[in-house]
Amino acid sequence: xxDLKKLNEKxxxxxxxxxxxxxSVAVAGWVENIRELGKIRFILLRDSTEKIQITxxxxxxxxRIFEQISKLTRESVLYxxxxxxxxxQAPGGKEINPTHLDxxxxxxxxxxxxxxxxxxxxxxxxxxxxxxxxHRRRTQAIFRIQSTLASTFIKHFVDxxxxxxxLPCIISTSSEGGTELFPVxxxxxxxxxxxxxxxxxxxxxxAAEKVVTLTPVWRAEKHNTPRHLNECRQMDIEVxxxxxxxxxxxxxxxxxxMVKTVIEKNAKDLEVLGLKLKVPKAVYLSYNEAMEKxxxxxxxxxxxxxxxxLCDMYPGDMVFVHSWPTHLRGFYIMRKNADxxxxxxxxxxxxxxxxxxxxxxQRIHIPELLEAMLKKKGLKxxxxxxxxxxxxYGAPPHAGWSIGLERLTTTLLELDNIREGVLFPRDxxxxxx
Numbered sequence: 001x002x003d004l005k006k007l008n009e010k011x012x013x014x015x016x017x018x019x020x021x022x023x024s025v026a027v028a029g030w031v032e033n034i035r036e037l038g039k040i041r042f043i044l045l046r047d048s049t050e051k052i053q054i055t056x057x058x059x060x061x062x063x064r065i066f067e068q069i070s071k072l073t074r075e076s077v078l079y080x081x082x083x084x085x086x087x088x089q090a091p092g093g094k095e096i097n098p099t100h101l102d103x104x105x106x107x108x109x110x111x112x113x114x115x116x117x118x119x120x121x122x123x124x125x126x127x128x129x130x131x132x133x134x135h136r137r138r139t140q141a142i143f144r145i146q147s148t149l150a151s152t153f154i155k156h157f158v159d160x161x162x163x164x165x166x167l168p169c170i171i172s173t174s175s176e177g178g179t180e181l182f183p184v185x186x187x188x189x190x191x192x193x194x195x196x197x198x199x200x201x202x203x204x205x206x207a208a209e210k211v212v213t214l215t216p217v218w219r220a221e222k223h224n225t226p227r228h229l230n231e232c233r234q235m236d237i238e239v240x241x242x243x244x245x246x247x248x249x250x251x252x253x254x255x256x257x258m259v260k261t262v263i264e265k266n267a268k269d270l271e272v273l274g275l276k277l278k279v280p281k282a283v284y285l286s287y288n289e290a291m292e293k294x295x296x297x298x299x300x301x302x303x304x305x306x307x308x309x310l311c312d313m314y315p316g317d318m319v320f321v322h323s324w325p326t327h328l329r330g331f332y333i334m335r336k337n338a339d340x341x342x343x344x345x346x347x348x349x350x351x352x353x354x355x356x357x358x359x360x361x362q363r364i365h366i367p368e369l370l371e372a373m374l375k376k377k378g379l380k381x382x383x384x385x386x387x388x389x390x391x392x393y394g395a396p397p398h399a400g401w402s403i404g405l406e407r408l409t410t411t412l413l414e415l416d417n418i419r420e421g422v423l424f425p426r427d428x429x430x431x432x433x
Contacts, residue, residue: 238400308354360401
């Protein structure tokens with residue numbers, strides 16, 4: 001067995017090996033390719049940072065090393081010590097001449113999918129073998145960028161004084177009404193997987209003022225499209241003493257920060273994906289102004305085609321469509337002037353690159369108005385008693401929104417299917433791996 005303590009004391013990343021001035025370096029990674037040319041054997045070794053050629057010449061390296069190389073298969077895991085040499089023929093202009101080599105894991109010869117950069121393996125089969133698909137630079141690039149989006153989102157708001165909160169994922173009744181839920185047996189009671197942290201983040205924001213969370217949610221809708229999932233991660237904020245315009249500005253600043261950080265931190269990943277990003281600007285339109293620009297009669301929700309058409313008018317920018325009609329918003333969105341008969345709300349959507357990435361707005365914080373709106377939507381106020389009661393003891397006006405992490409990843413990176421932006425997707429048909 002290899003002494004991992006010693007390995008980690010010596011090992012550096014392959015990207016650092018390229019710049020090392022040391023006489024000898026130690027690296028570890030996966031075998032991307034193996035070639036033989038007479039008495040010379042070449043290994044292309046890859047770790048999560050870079051790839052480098054290992055060149056072994058018979059008679060110049062230990063016979064044991066040459067023998068070990070002959071056993072190798074693609075995607076086997078190696079630990080290598082050796083000298084870094086200049087080489088015009090090698091990828092990146094440098095190679096390692098090995099003085100020591102250990103096979104840490106020998107991969108089966110027949111890989112279930114092609115993990116080369118030019119792989120033609122279709123998405124379902126790649127998802128069936130996601131553990132191996134993650135060996136691809138392109139796949140890793142997607143999730144490194146997603147990692148940047150998620151960590152930047154939380155940091156952005158924590159740095160602004162937001163409390164990072166963790167909210168329950170098992171609930172007793174629907175958070176939003178009208179959305180199918182996944183039931184679970186909770187001891188002797190029936191419960192559900194939460195389809196939103198909505199109600200809980202409101203309760204906390206009414207005391208802590210500004211909260212942020214990143215949480216999984218589930219929706220038991222029987223769709224099966226390239227745009228939808230049944231489990232996803234939501235990035236949410238909720239802010240006290242705020243209206244829809246206050247939180248739209250929060251979203252504008254956050255998305256700009258996330259995209260800017262990706263451009264700065266993930267330049268190599270964007271290169272792998274063949275993408276050039278720009279930090280978006282923001283455009284603000286009322287619902288009626290948007291309908292006028294689209295030359296359609298007001299009264300209906302935007303179709304995916306209309307969302308794309310509206311975004312095409314402002315290439316690369318975020319389009320905020322605000323002040324939506326009452327009948328197109330949830331029971332919890334504030335009506336204009338807190339009027340139960342108002343035809344307009346304090347609700348908005350944010351469209352980016354042709355896709356709706358956010359729905360949000362000011363919430364109803366007046367218990368009597370909440371009860372009236374629940375009844376108008378055909379819901380029972382008693383089912384939301386704890387939610388309504390939380391606003392009876394000094395709840396300020398407040399507003400919030402959420403962005404789907406996977407949807408933002410898919411939109412930003414122009415992926416064809418949202419499942420490409422999920423490590424292990426859960427949809428109508430997929431429950432494993």
